[in-house]
């Protein structure tokens with residue numbers, strides 16, 4: 539089987555690497571990929587833009603691709619799956635309509651309300667006076683969200699009346715996110731611990747991946763501005779067996795069944811961002827794709843053949859009787875970023891130490907490019923270093939041993955990825 543992965547980040551490097559492990563797979567193409575994917579055995583990059591659907595279809599034909607797996611949300615929300623399907627090609631991703639679970643927060647909130655899926659109470663509006671009146675009657679903190687895609691930046695947790703009013707005004711005026719914020723969601727603040735729950739579904743059957751936890755703030759101790767993700771680990775102990783069952787029974791299964799009942803079956807990866815509040819899970823957001831950086835530590839633990847399950851998920855009912863199995867070990871992923879990220883940052887900084895090794899670790903590329911035979915930085919999140927170990931603490935130690943061998947001018951990483959799980963591990967053994 540030949541597989542095409544759409545995207546160029548750390549998640550896509552992990553997807554391509556994991557798909558290439560399959561004995562059923564002869565070749566993996568990544569469009570456009572990065573220098574890390576270019577160096578993987580059985581993997582080859584194809585230069586094209588993820589928003590150019592015609593070029594993607596041409597690549598599918600030229601390389602006789604059997605399955606396309608889409609990494610990022612933008613091409614999914616723009617209807618890439620529908621386009622490839624209509625041309626007779628297999629594509630693992632939800633349809634444009636189903637992808638509204640991520641592409642429109644108001645769609646997601648109304649869907650959850652219809653299906654009694656636990657989530658924060660919310661109010662949807664496109665009118666500034668109505669928004670301000672509602673905010674004035676609220677308690678703080680309160681959460682203001684742009685309805686559409688805003689590259690993970692369209693959420694403000696406002697701690698005061700002024701901050702909330704400013705956020706709503708900035709969004710609804712179009713200043714902050716253009717059309718993506720012509721509607722906003724005003725949402726009750728949920729306290730608790732966040733976790734990521736990702737599943738593979740054929741529209742009927744649901745196979746959960748191992749649980750994970752992301753670290754969005756830029757600095758240690760969960761301080762500083764929110765980023766696309768500074769690191770992740772798997773499994774997330776906040777999801778014990780009891781919480782896992784509640785997530786499947788009250789959230790994931792009702793979501794997949796609800797989409798099916800409404801004649802919009804959901805295929806592909808579904809990422810549910812959760813807040814766990816005293817053993818009760820609530821949906822913070824849906825994403826219509828795998829997580830980044832969650833894919834890196836989660837796929838490192840996968841034992842089951844990934845490619846055959848991805849292919850099976852493109853057929854309604856194709857996952858019946860199947861299961862995803864994971865290694866018992868823990869994995870910790872540390873993201874190395876450019877100086878200044880998530881604000882303005884420098885690029886073209888030469889990277890050293892990529893050839894160093896520490897057993898049990900792997901480096902996934904994201905914001906890198908090759909220039910005159912050298913690998914240099916080209917984005918905010920540059921690399922993800924993943925390590926496995928018998929505990930989160932040991933996996934973390936190993937991940938930093940490898941990460942600290944990699945250098946560029948102003949390289950930044952958090953030094954505490956996995957801290958919540960490590961605190962739990964220590965409490966258990968104390």
Ligand code: AMP
Pocket residue numbers: 658681690693695725726727728729732754811822823
């Ligand atoms: P989202 O893009 O919806 O995932 O929101 C980004 C981040 O904002 C989440 O990872 C949470 O940390 C925070 N957040 C969003 N909604 C809420 C909420 N209702 N209560 C508390 N925190 C939230």
Ligand code: GLY
Pocket residue numbers: 690752766767825828829830831832
């Ligand atoms: N790690 C957060 C995300 O993929 O949206």
